[in-house]
Amino acid sequence: xxxxxxxxxxxxxxxxxxxxxxxxxxxxxxxxxxxxxxxxxxxxxxxxxxxxxxxxxxxxxxxxxxxxxxxxxxxxxxxxxxxxxxxxxxxxxxxxxxxxxxxxxxxxxxxxxxxxxxxxxxxxxxxxxxxxxxxxxxxxxxxxxxxxxxxxxxxxxxxxxxxxxxxxxxxxxxxxxxxxxxxxxxxxxxxxxxxxxxxxxxxxxxxxxxxxxxxxxxxxxxxxxxxxxxxxxxxxxxxxxxxxxxxxxxxxxxxxxxxxxxxxxxxxxxxxxxxxxxxxxxxxxxxxxxxxxxxxxxxxxxxxxxxxxxxxxxxxxxxxxxxxxxxxxxxxxxxxxxxxxxxxxxxxxxxxxxxxxxxxxxxxxxxxxxxxxxxxxxxxxxxxxxxxxxxxxxxxxxxxxxxxxxxxxxxxxxxxxxxxxxxxxxxxxxxxxxxxxxxxxxxxxxxxxxxxxxxxxxxxxxxxxxxxxxxxxxxxxxxxxxxxxxxxxxxxx
Numbered sequence: 001x002x003x004x005x006x007x008x009x010x011x012x013x014x015x016x017x018x019x020x021x022x023x024x025x026x027x028x029x030x031x032x033x034x035x036x037x038x039x040x041x042x043x044x045x046x047x048x049x050x051x052x053x054x055x056x057x058x059x060x061x062x063x064x065x066x067x068x069x070x071x072x073x074x075x076x077x078x079x080x081x082x083x084x085x086x087x088x089x090x091x092x093x094x095x096x097x098x099x100x101x102x103x104x105x106x107x108x109x110x111x112x113x114x115x116x117x118x119x120x121x122x123x124x125x126x127x128x129x130x131x132x133x134x135x136x137x138x139x140x141x142x143x144x145x146x147x148x149x150x151x152x153x154x155x156x157x158x159x160x161x162x163x164x165x166x167x168x169x170x171x172x173x174x175x176x177x178x179x180x181x182x183x184x185x186x187x188x189x190x191x192x193x194x195x196x197x198x199x200x201x202x203x204x205x206x207x208x209x210x211x212x213x214x215x216x217x218x219x220x221x222x223x224x225x226x227x228x229x230x231x232x233x234x235x236x237x238x239x240x241x242x243x244x245x246x247x248x249x250x251x252x253x254x255x256x257x258x259x260x261x262x263x264x265x266x267x268x269x270x271x272x273x274x275x276x277x278x279x280x281x282x283x284x285x286x287x288x289x290x291x292x293x294x295x296x297x298x299x300x301x302x303x304x305x306x307x308x309x310x311x312x313x314x315x316x317x318x319x320x321x322x323x324x325x326x327x328x329x330x331x332x333x334x335x336x337x338x339x340x341x342x343x344x345x346x347x348x349x350x351x352x353x354x355x356x357x358x359x360x361x362x363x364x365x366x367x368x369x370x371x372x373x374x375x376x377x378x379x380x381x382x383x384x385x386x387x388x389x390x391x392x393x394x395x396x397x398x399x400x401x402x403x404x405x406x407x408x409x410x411x412x413x414x415x416x417x418x419x420x421x422x423x424x425x426x427x428x429x430x431x432x433x434x435x436x437x438x439x440x441x442x443x444x445x446x447x448x449x450x451x452x453x454x455x456x457x458x459x460x461x462x463x464x465x466x467x468x469x470x471x472x473x474x475x476x477x478x479x480x481x482x483x484x485x486x487x488x489x490x491x492x493x
Contacts, residue, residue, distance in 0.1 A: 021335065024342040026129045031116045033206065036067040039075050039229060040212035042082035043222030049074035054231075056205055059126040060339050060348035060383040068205050071230030076197070076237040079226035083168045083195035084243055086223030092165055092193050100151030103190050105218040107144035110137065113214065117207055121179055122339045124206040126348030126384070127302050129340050139464060140183035143482070146466035147187035150487060154192065157484055161493045165193030166269060167245035169490060170238040173208075174251045175201035175350050176305040176406075182208050184470075184481045185248050186225060192490040194246070195224050197238055202231045203351050239263065246270070246490065250307075253404075253430075253475045271479030271489045273307065273471055275404040276432030279425035280310030280461065281415075281447065284318045286437035290459070292326045295410070298435060298461035300334065300388055303346055304408040305354075307476075308433035310461055312401060314421045317414045324392065324412060331375040331388040338380070346408060349384040358386055358407035365391050365400040370411075396427050404430070418443065422450045431473035435461045454480075 036053060038045040048069035055064045069075070091099070110117065117140075118132040127136075154163040169189045173181035178200055189196050200208035212227050228234060232255075239247055239262050246269040249259050253274040263270060280298050282291045298310030315323045339347030349355040365372055374387040391411045394401050401411050415421035425434060433455040436447045448456045454472040457463060464470070469485035471477060479489050 021343040023338070025338065026119055026122075026340045026342060028119055028123070028340070031119050033066050033120065037205070037209050037229070038069045039071060039079065040209065040216075040225075040227040041075070041079045042226065043216060043220075045212070046078075048072065049078070054202065056124060056203065058123050059350055060380070062382050065124060066206065068202075068209070068229045071199065071228040071234035071237070073237045075228050075230075076234065076241060079197045079228050080168060080170075080238075080241050080243050082223035083197050083226055086221055087165070087167055087195040090221045091190075091195055091224050094193075096152030096154060096191075096193075099190060099193065100148045102218060102220050103144055103148035103151060103187060106214055106220070107141045107148060109214045109218055110141040110144065110211075113210075114138070114141070117179060117210060119340070120210060121207050122347070125175065125178060125204045126339055126350050127305075128344045128347045129342060130344070131302060136177060136180050139466065140179045142466040143180075143183040143187045147191040147486075150188075150484075151191040154487070154491070157487060158491075158493055163192070163487075163491045163493055166490060166492055167194060168243060169194045169196050169246045169248060170241065170244040171196055171198040171248045172235045172238065172251065173198065173200055175204040176302060176307070178204040179207040179211065181250050182211055184250075184486075188481070188486045189248075189490050190224065192487055194490050195226075197226045197228060197244065199228050199230060199235050199238055202229070205229045236262075244268065248481075248489065249273070256477060269489055271471075271481065272477035273479075273481060274432075274475060274477040275430055276307045276309070276472065276476050277312055277402070277404055277428045277430045278308055278310045278433040278435065278453065279312045279314055279421075279428075279451065280435040281314045281421055281425060281437065282316060282319070282323060283436075283438040283440075283443060284316040285439040286459075287439065288319065288323060288326065291437040292323065292330055294435065294437065294459070294461045295327065296330055296334070299410045300331075300346055300408050301462050303349055303386070305350055305406055306462070308455060308462070310433075310435050311405065311410060312425075312428075313410055313412045314415050314424060315412065317416050320414045324390075327390060327410075327412075328373060331390065334375060334377070334388050336375075336377045336379060336385060336387060346388060349386050349407065352384055354406065355384040355386060358405055358409065361400050361403070361405045361407075361409065362389065365394070365398065368394075368398050368400070370394045370398060370400060396424060402428060418447065422447065426450075426452050429475040432476035433457070433472070
């Protein structure tokens with residue numbers, strides 16, 4: 001789509017060796033996807049009140065996977081009513097030890113069906129099977145295991161306080177990590193004695209509906225977890241429902257602002273995990289090859305559909321040319337294609353709309369004078385695809401630098417001094433994450449204390465753990481999920 005520019009040097013490595021990887025597809029004969037899914041309300045799957053359904057498709061093939069219920073106000077009312085009844089009569093009265101047993105059972109069932117979850121996550125979302133298998137599903141199980149352990153220890157987590165659940169939590173999750181985001185929200189809510197009404201993203205509902213099957217099989221009391229599928233109107237019905245005590249949202253900053261305005265003046269609690277535009281900073285004393293791999297992982301993991309992606313690269317001027325050349329060479333080795341192939345590095349863009357957004361930002365970058373280089377990968381004829389992309393010759397004022405692209409697009413800028421890069425790194429409305437690459441421990445501490453972001457990595461990137469809190473500052477949201485901090489939004493202390 002885009003022409004090469006002077007970012008590509010004449011001394012590029014030659015990758016036309018004639019050999020290639022044989023296909024290594026993950027089988028799909030062991031998974032079960034129903035033709036049609038209803039809402040999961042009060043412990044069972046039910047038809048939508050208005051009888052409407054929508055299709056969820058495989059973004060790598062554009063084929064329909066299933067039909068999913070479209071949630072209405074009546075469906076949300078039924079789910080909230082079931083959650084309130086379960087909270088009042090069952091879940092809040094149950095001991096922490098017994099609640100922990102249920103949560104632990106859910107974690108074990110996720111492990112037992114990990115292969116099925118990984119394949120469905122890849123088919124519905126487009127991400128490579130290696131990522132679904134090795135990151136999403138194990139981390140989801142880890143969050144349930146972790147919070148199962150806290151369920152009977154809340155008095156130790158908050159000594160001198162009397163922790164109590166808040167009631168019914170409305171939770172809305174995005175399409176980039178459907179199962180993982182569900183675990184991030186459901187597990188701490190259950191551990192603290194709350195009941196849940198959750199809405200998955202309309203493009204990726206299938207693993208949440210599979211999770212509902214596990215919740216049912218685990219024997220969780222009816223109404224403790226309810227899953228209502230649908231689009232924006234369904235989420236708005238949850239946010240504005242009078243009998244919901246807390247809203248947890250992960251998604252775009254624009255929608256987060258709407259939610260914040262909607263519940264202003266109400267007693268509802270709120271956590272928001274929103275957009276990001278992370279700075280990934282490489283100093284001249286860094287281990288360059290290691291840093292290049294970290295940059296690749298930081299931006300191309302999950303096709304760049306990551307709120308904490310390292311999408312802004314800052315390279316110290318003295319090593320800028322060598323880092324840029326290594327990056328150009330490295331993206332030529334990335335394999336783009338069938339997400340179910342175990343050799344694939346970059347899968348399909350999640351939806352046609354998101355691909356259009358990414359391409360629009362690339363056009364904006366070109367119009368603003370940026371140099372854009374894309375790898376010479378062969379893209380499948382069907383599906384939604386974007387080659388890994390590097391963007392150079394940009395400044396702080398470029399829109400492609402300031403705004404969240406949410407795709408496999410890396411902008412490259414240079415700096416001379418730590419003071420300069422610190423000012424550039426913080427010159428963004430976001431404050432979710434960042435990374436520093438250097439051999440000097442003192443430089444790590446000086447930089448990470450100066451970067452205004454909630455999650456910071458040193459000599460690595462995109463490392464997550466259920467015991468560690470996650471969240472941002474400024475327009476990246478408020479509140480924390482994960483770790484001990486993740487219990488607080490679901491408690492009255």
